[in-house]
Amino acid sequence: MTDIDPWGDVEVADYAATMAQFGIEPIESVADRLPDNRLVRRGIVFGQRDLETVLDARDRGDPFAVMTGLMPSGVFHFGHLAVLEQVRMFQEMGAEVTLCAADIEAYATRDIPIEDARELVVEEYLLNYVALGLDLDATDFYFQSEAGNDHLVRSKLFSRYVTQNEFEATYGTADPGKLASSLTQYADILRPQAPENGGPKPTVVPVGIDQDPHVRLTRDVASRYRETAYLKPASTYHRFMRGLQGGKMSSSDPRSHIALTDGVSEAKRKIDAAKTGGRASVAEHREKGGVVEEDMVFELLAFHLVRDDDELERIRREYESGAMLSGELKQIAKDRLETFLRKHHEKREAARPEVEQYLAERESANAGFEVGT
Template identity: 35%
Template sequence: MPAHDDATATDESTATATEDGQRDDFTVTPYEVSGTLDYEKLLEEFGADRLTAEDVRRFPDHPMLRRGIYYAGRGVDAYLDAAASDDGAGGTHSIVTGVGPSGPMHLGHALVFYLAKTLQDATGATVYVPLSDDEKYLSKDLTFDEVGEATRENLRDLLAVGFDPERTRFVLDSADADVVYPLAATFAKDVTMNQLEATYGRPDNVGMGFYPAVQTTHLLLPQLVEGAHPTLVPVAVDQDPHVRVSRDVAAKARYPVEKPGALLGKFLPDLAGPGKMSSSEGEAIYLTDDADAVEEKVLQRAYSGGRDSVSEHREHGGDPSVDVAFQYLRYFFERDDDALAALAERYRAGDLLSGELKLEAVDAITEFLDAHQRRRDALGDVREELEPYRLTDAERERALSAAGVPQL
C-alpha cells in the first residue's frame, strides 16, 4: 500500500486527467461525480492498489472481476485468505455494501448486490446491507415520508436479490437507531473536523457533518457483532472516502476490529454515454422497467459507437469501447467472454449494426429484469419479509458491548 493509504489530506479527489494533452477537471466524492473520469488518476489520488491477476483468480468467478470493472482495492488479501474454502478452512469474513434510498433503484445500483450474492453463495460470507435513509433526508430535498417510500421500494428490490437470510443483515439507520446512533456517537470522537473537511468538504448542515460517523458504524458493525475479522466493502470509487475514514477509526485500536477492506468499481455508464449512471428521468434503466421501457430506452437513448450511416458502418465498423449497449453487455449482462469478444469483433468489422447490438443488450437486460421482477412480485408485506434479515437482540447487545457502549 502507498504510504498515504489512510491519509486524509488527499481524500477529497478533485483530480485532473491528461489524455491527448488536454487537462479535463473531474470531481469524485460521495456526493458529486462530474467530468471525464480518469480511473488511473483516481488510484493515485485515493492511494488504492490495482487488483492483480492473482487477486482476481482468488475471487469467485464473476464477469465484473474478470473484466476489470472492479479494478482496485484495499486489504483484499486478508479477505481472500479468510474466504478461502477449498479445504473447508475458511474463516469468518463479511461484506458490507448499501444504498441511500432516495428513489427507485436502477441497474447501476443493483449490480453490486448481485456481486455480493455471488460472493456469499461461493464462500458463505455474511452480507450487511445498510440503508442510509437519514443521509438522504439530510442531503436531498426530500421529506421523511418520501424517503420512507423509497426505502420500502428499495427493500423489495434488495430482498428480490435472494440473499441467504441466515447470513444477511439489513440495517436501516432510522429503524435501527438503537444500535446505529450509540455506535456512531462513539466513533464520532475519532473523526476530527480537519479530517471531515479534507475528505468531504464543508458539510451543508450539522447532520451531514455527523454522517461519516454513521458510515463508519455501517462498515465496522459486522466485526462488532461477530468479532474482529476481514471485511470487504465493494463500492463504486466515489464511496471510497467512507472506507478510508472507517479504516482511520479502526486503526486507532480503541475497538476490537480490523481495518475493513475495499473493492473499488467503475461506474456503469448512463444511457447518454460514459460516466456514472444517473437517476434522471430517461437516463437510467430501473429495476421495475418492463420490456417495452427497456427497449425504448436502449434503442432511442443509448449512446452508439456506430457510424452515421449503414454504408459507412459496413465499411469502417463501430467502436464498442464507447457504445453503451456493448458496455452494458460487458459489465454484466453477457456472461460468456467468448460471446462478448465475438460481438465486439463483428461490431468493429461492420458486420453487426448498432441497432442489432442494441437489441442484443435489450434481450439480455430484459431477461435479467424478468427474473428479478418475478422474485420481487412474489414478496409479501415488506415488514414481514424483512424480519429474518434484521439484527437479533443478541447481535445488538454484542455490537454495543464490543464498542464499550453502556446498556441499561
C-alpha cells in the same frame, strides 16, 4: 488533483491515476483467490484495498463479513447491480452480510422524508435484492434510523477520532448534515465488527470509487479507536456504468438508466434512444466499423446482459469490423433485456411475501423504537 465528493456527480476519467492517488491496488493481484466472476474477469471490478485480509480469513475458516449500504433516493437500476453481484459472491464464499438502508443519510443530505425513504427501500431495493438472489434471512438488514442505541452512540464516539481538518480535506466542508451522515456511515461500515455482532473480523465493503472517502476515514477511525480492536475494513472498487445517453448514469434522470421495475416496452424505447458508437451512414459503418468504447448499448451488454465471454467477444468483433450495425446491436440488447425483465418481474412478485414477512418480524422486534422527523 482533489478528493472525490461522495455526494456529488462523480465521473472518473482516469481510473489508474485515481488508484495511484488513493492507494488502491489492482484486483488482478488477488483475482486467482476469488471465485470465477464475470465482473472481475472483464475488469469491471478493477481495484481493492486489503482484500487479502478477507481471503486469508476465508482460507483459515475464520469469520469474515461483507458490508454494503443502499441510498434510498431513487429507483434501483442496472448501474447498481455491480455492488449486489459482489455481495452475493462474498455471501456464497461464506461471508456474513450486513445491509444498511441509509434513511438518515437520505434525510440529512438529500432532503428525503424518512417514510418516503423506507418505502423506496422496500419497493426499489429489498424486493430487487431478494429477486436477484440475496439471502435475506442470512443478512443483518437494518434502517439507520432503527440501528439501535449502541450503534448510534458508537457513531458519536467516533467523532473523537476524526479532526475537522481531516474532514474538510476529505469532504470539502464540515457541513452538519454531512458530518452526521459520515459518522453514522463509519458506524455502519464497522457494524459487522461490533461486540454484539461477534467482535472484530475482516470485513470487505464493495463500493464505487465515489464512496472511497468514507472507506478511508473509517479505516482511520478503526485504527485509532481503543474501546474495540477494530480491523481496518477492506474494499473493492468497480467502474461506473455510464448512462444510456453517455456521461453519468443517474437515478434522477430516467433517460440515463434502465430501472429493474421498467416495463419491457419502456426499456426497449430507452435502448432505441441510447447513444451508440455507430457511424453516420451504413456505408461508413461497413467500411470503418463501430466504436465500442463510445457505445452505451455495448456497455450494457458487457456489464450485465451477455454472460458468456466468447459471445461478447464475437459481438465486439463483428461490431468493430462493420459486419454488425448499431440497429442489430440494439436488437440483441432488447431481446436480452426482455428476457431478463420478464423473469425478474416474476421473481420480484414471488419475493414480496418473503420481504413483507421479514419486515413484519423486524417491526415486531423493534416495537417501541421510533424516530421522529
